[in-house]
Amino acid sequence: MRFNIFSRRAPPLTQNPVTYEGAPAVVLTAEQALRRSVLSCLLWETEFYEGGVTIADRIESLAGEVEVQVLADLAVEARERFKLRHAPLILLVALSRRKAGALTAQTIERVIQRADELSEFLVLYWRGGKRPLAKQVKLGLGRALAKFDAYQLAKYDREGPVRLRDVLFLTHPKPKDEAQAALWKQLAERGLPSPDTWEVALSGGADKKATFERLLAENRLGYLALLRNLRNMDQAGVDPEAVKAAILARRGAERVLPFRYVAAARAAPRFEPWLDQALTETVLESPVPDGRTIVLVDVSGSMDWQLSQRSDLKRIDAAAALASIVPGDVRVFTFSNGVVEVPPRRGMAGVDAVIRSQPHGGTELGKAVAHVNRLPHERLIVVTDEQSSDPVPDPVAARAYMINVASAKNGVGYGRWTHIDGFSESVLRFIAEHEAQV
Template sequence: MRLNVSAKIAPVFTHEGAPAIRHLSAEQQLRRSVMSCLLWEKEFYEDGKTIADRIVEYAEKVPPAVLAGVAIEARETFNLRHVPLLLLDVLSRTGKGDRIVADTVDRVIQRADEMGELLAIYWRDGRKMVPAQMRNGLARALCRFDEYRLAKYDRDGVVKLRDVLRMVRPRPANDEQSALFRRIKDRTLSTPDTWEVALSGGADKRETFERLLREEKLGYLALLRNLRGMATAGVEADLIRDAILARKGARRVLPFRYVAAARAAPQFEPFLDQALQAAIADLPRLGGRTIVLVDVSQSMEWAMSQKSDMVRMDAAAALGAIVNAERLRLFTFSERVVEVPPRRGMAGVDAIKRSQVHSGTALGAAVAAMNAVPHDRLIVITDEQSADQVPPPVAERAYMINVASNRNGVGYGRWIHIDGFSEGVLRFIHEVERSH
């Protein structure tokens, strides 16, 4: 038997059969699975458990510092809530005993309910001892929240807020905080003034929303998610309009949320469009000739989550419609390529989604067609699951933005590969070009 022979590396393919890139590092595999992931939600090609298991597999392979950075980026730049908690679970093992665990837990936890969710993930296979550094990070996070933010999320989940308190045993900074901790333990926190509490207590829907809007106590995401209900209840339209345009607390709202709100309450689309335009007003302008190519194939029609009517195409179209470029041409592709007007905001989203029939994923043919069009920059927004081989781009600056969590992809090599559906991916393009 001969041993001095070169090892054969098995080829890898996309889910649609095109050759994919084989030599991805553990960090690259982790990022492509994380940055567009709504944890444990089924996608078009893969189920949520498969994706989550892969995330754990590659998270265990990267150094703790890299894993901590990915978790922070997923939470702060891409505004993901649950998948960063899964990364913290892995970090508690790979970085055991290192302060990086406590520091990262403290930074990633940004809502009071995320403390219980982290422990629920950590205990998903049965209760066990919580590592000291995770307890330390949770204690620091717990001490950051005031009574209102704690009471807002003191729910009857598997892991309650008082369970977190008992587990981490934070040291109160003063008598006032000590009393707050006793109220957490006794579950006697002051009832928060939220729309959920008011409506569950039998309050009138119209009166409740109008009062919260006037008092500026309704969070922006809650506003967008409740537009249809408010309109049905007869809430004063001017109050809703003013709140939409004010954008109070809108910093973490992803672009596709505006699209979802406009779909639910189309009468407010003009104001939602204004708010979206304001949200992206500071996006840097890309110089030269830019082509944006958006995937509208059938796989992009899969729902973002079981409870949502938003699909991956909404996220891709929202990104495509907010690119700020000096000279822009906008195309969509499925089994053919169609040019659409390079409109921004809601009009651009509509043009992209209505451009053609959503069928196969001929990404290779689409890139080849774009290579024949004069341009300085190519931005492709896709789930990367091409059915045909993808040629290298001819543009010196070519970006493949992956908006799904599939195992294999095609956008590496000559491509600058970016994962995620936050507007942060467009800011990244500007940073790349500014640094070169």
């Protein structure tokens, strides 16, 4: 986490809300503004238009303006549907400051799904200075701690200002049985056995090839860890058939964001055919919508901003990955200063077609919407950071969706648009669910 982050650009000085590029924006409710800031936010990471601290401070402020049930539901949604880790934690901290009663403990227990999130929550809780833990916070953390076994606790008990044993001492949870009591005694005494992970094995000098092949055979390598280690496995000479089988099995893929496949393919091109197949599996899992869909993808310069400081992936990668898995009869266009149609390819080929379609310059979203409005279609999906430089007309399609993949304060995709925030494939599932109910 980083705190010394500053805004890249100041917002335009005007009495009416506008985007950072100058187009008229929409006045949002506190709930709309909070969802907008949270659901595509990698906490503390600077975006093209705003700094990470600016976004985090806005989240904390807006979290105090919505109903506590709305706040709790959003924390759950951000963690479970949108696969975010740190943004939900800041919502939990905000919830802990409200008079939410048992809802606080229930939400903490549900949202915390990895053992290290216990300590990360406390770091955020004490960000403004140490303070006592509220009763419901203790209950929630204690119940969450009880969800994790010896492997999970050992794997995520990392050095830092707050250790997992600190969580145990602060919450005093009651073990459910003698086995859990013995486990927590090991945690308290720093006596947990080393977990069987690739990091532990390799740091201990184990053979890289043998280690990865054993973990693959035993299904002990998480799917995200698999994708992140493809280059290491290729360089170590791991059996490619074993790697292929693991990629296609997609065990744990439900927690992996679509753009992770793009990163893996760039790091280990040898495995791209299988990564492509795994990515396009998400298309087969989605119901096929009726009628023609036009997908309009933002490839302006702001979309070239990195997703995080340590990542070489960009917002445009997340947007292109989403566009590449839209099912059904699809026409795909990109926009920047111009509007360009690209082949509606699936998977990696679709990602490449979008990114290479035209120079990444201005953000003339209004012109692009006007262009596709003249074409026959039943559904319009726009994937963008919503920072248009020109006014955006209403869509002509009855089913029109603005998918926002950034956290900038103001946006244009409201009114007649169905507005969706986030870059998980959950946004596409939402469209299917939404239309099924209409």
